[in-house]
Amino acid sequence: MNSSDRMSTEQIARLALAIAATAEVLGQTITTDAAEMMADDLADYPADAIGASLKACRRELTGKLTLAAILQRIQAADGRPGKDEAWSIAMAAADESETVVMTAEILQAMTAAQPILDLGDKVGARMAFLSAYERLVTIARAEAIPAAWSVSLGFDPVRRVTAIESAVRMQLITQQAGAKYLSDLRIAPITNDGMAIAGLLTGKVVQPTPKLREKLAEVRSIVTAAKARQDREKLKKAQADRVDTYLRKRQTRAAIAALQKEIPHV
Structure with missing residues (x-):
């Protein structure tokens, strides 16, 4: 998934509130930090898939709301065969x-x-x-x-x-x-x-034919180069993510605090 598809800070904050509200429906109290961490881990998934998963959790779960339970329902709906x-x-x-x-x-x-x-x-x-x-x-x-x-x-x-x-x-x-x-x-x-x-x-x-054989060799070369480039980009992204995590969490906490002032009973 492209980084541009990731939720914004405000969307993550609202998701954290939705997670906390879902936990409350299930009779569970969840801390702001825990809801924030779960929201941040889910931020790469489509919002509609997360919403459907939280709805399924409210209907199906009899125990505590966990990140694994949310992910299980998101992934089960991705269309991949068993x-x-x-x-x-x-x-x-x-x-x-x-x-x-x-x-x-x-x-x-x-x-x-x-x-x-x-x-x-x-x-x-x-x-x-x-x-x-x-x-x-x-x-x-x-x-x-x-x-x-x-x-x-x-x-x-x-x-x-x-x-x-x-x-x-x-x-x-x-x-x-x-x-x-x-x-x-x-x-x-x-x-x-x-x-x-x-x-x-x-x-x-x-x-x-020789022409197709040459084309296939070219495709293999492109695929190999693309994989090497992807590996390098993944390494750079992992390093950038470590640097960015602290700042993102601070922004999310500030957004959650602002939303809680607007919706004091959530």
């Missing part, structure tokens, strides 16, 4: 005739499991996939990254249309993206290069 469903999607994608809509985490986890699957060890491949998938989803949720769905195209045109239209109905991809896929599929034949690209997902080796 691990078993994710494995089923990955297996479907291995069938070259099937068009499958999958998340980035499924694709990455399948990359980790594919070498084991190629050896014929489906049980070992499943274990590797589930381990990688759970780790990737945990990281994505911790960083408040929304689920990103993409289409893995199969060769069967009827199944393509069915899968893409279903994905649009389920709002996994936008209507515009679905229309573009369907338009492209109806007019574009599968080339040898298309089969080579599909082979990156299915594991079936199809030799690409």
